[in-house]
Amino acid sequence: MTISGMTGFARAEGEHQGQRWIWELKSVNGRGLDLKLRTPQGLDALEPQARAAAAAKFKRGSLQANLSLAREASAAASLKIDFALVDRLISAGENLVAEGKIEKPRWDGLLSIRGVLQSEETAEASEEERAALESALMAGFAQALEALAEARQAEGRSLASVFSEAADRLEALIAAARLSAAAAPAAALERIRQKLEALAPEVKLDPARLAQEAAIAATKADVAEELERLSAHTIELRSLITKPEPAGRRLDFLSQELTREANTLCSKSADLELTRIGLDLKTVVDQIKEQAANVE
Secondary structure, three states: OOOOEOOEEEEEEEEEOOEEEEEEEEEEOOOOEEEEEEOOOOOOOHHHHHHHHHHHHOOOEEEEEEEEEEEOHHHOOOEEEOHHHHHHHHHHHHHHHHOOOOOOOOHHHHHOOOOOEEEHHHOOOOHHHHHHHHHHHHHHHHHHHHHHHHHHHHHHHHHHHHHHHHHHHHHHHHHHHHHHHHOHHHHHHHHHHHHHHHHOOOOOOOHHHHHHHHHHHHHHOOOHHHHHHHHHHHHHHHHHOOOOOOOHHHHHHHHHHHHHHHHHHHHHOOOHHHHHHHHHHHHHHHHHHHHHOOEO
């Protein structure tokens, strides 16, 4: 298993009693979990169920879910006649027919009146029918969520590869920094000797005093603790990217800690090579921080 991203698209479709449904889900980065749901009129009851299902599947990301619902042409809704309305219309015109003011109504005329001919689609569905439709739609939503999770996991695998390469670069830079730091005392001694000789070439230098000054300079520039913490953070980075649990916030925090140690290393450095290594470390850490924003 590996970390999951937050970007993806999924589609699921199916049929329920002659009605074709299509779910389309899109996910992008988000600090928390936010679901924007669009459903046909009359299906508002799906929203709390959909939110609960999304929250059970994801922890972060901005999700857009759109449901389309249409009756299949091969399953056209049957028609019915409102005979009660027909009777009322005929009764209302009986006096006018008897007086010869209008002709006796014909079926084609009656059927053209709005409300006489109805589609069963417009009839109020029973509680059982509505529950069955909602159940089918939520099952489809679950399918779409699963497909979206797979898409986000595919992004996560790509991100894990990026973080793994970053961890490799961190380890190489930390190793180079250790070598540079190990040479710091001798380099400090040589810099002090050169400065003193340049200022007073006629003065005989005390080796013990030089060694003492070099030791003080080396102590001030000691970055052993920073390198140890950088190494520990790199191990933690490798651990996080192999876990399926949401790790985005932890990666963001880890990148802040890496930044702090790299900055301290640069501020302590009295050596150009070590400073260069510190700057390279900061570049890698910035890349980690940038990619951490894509992790769930």
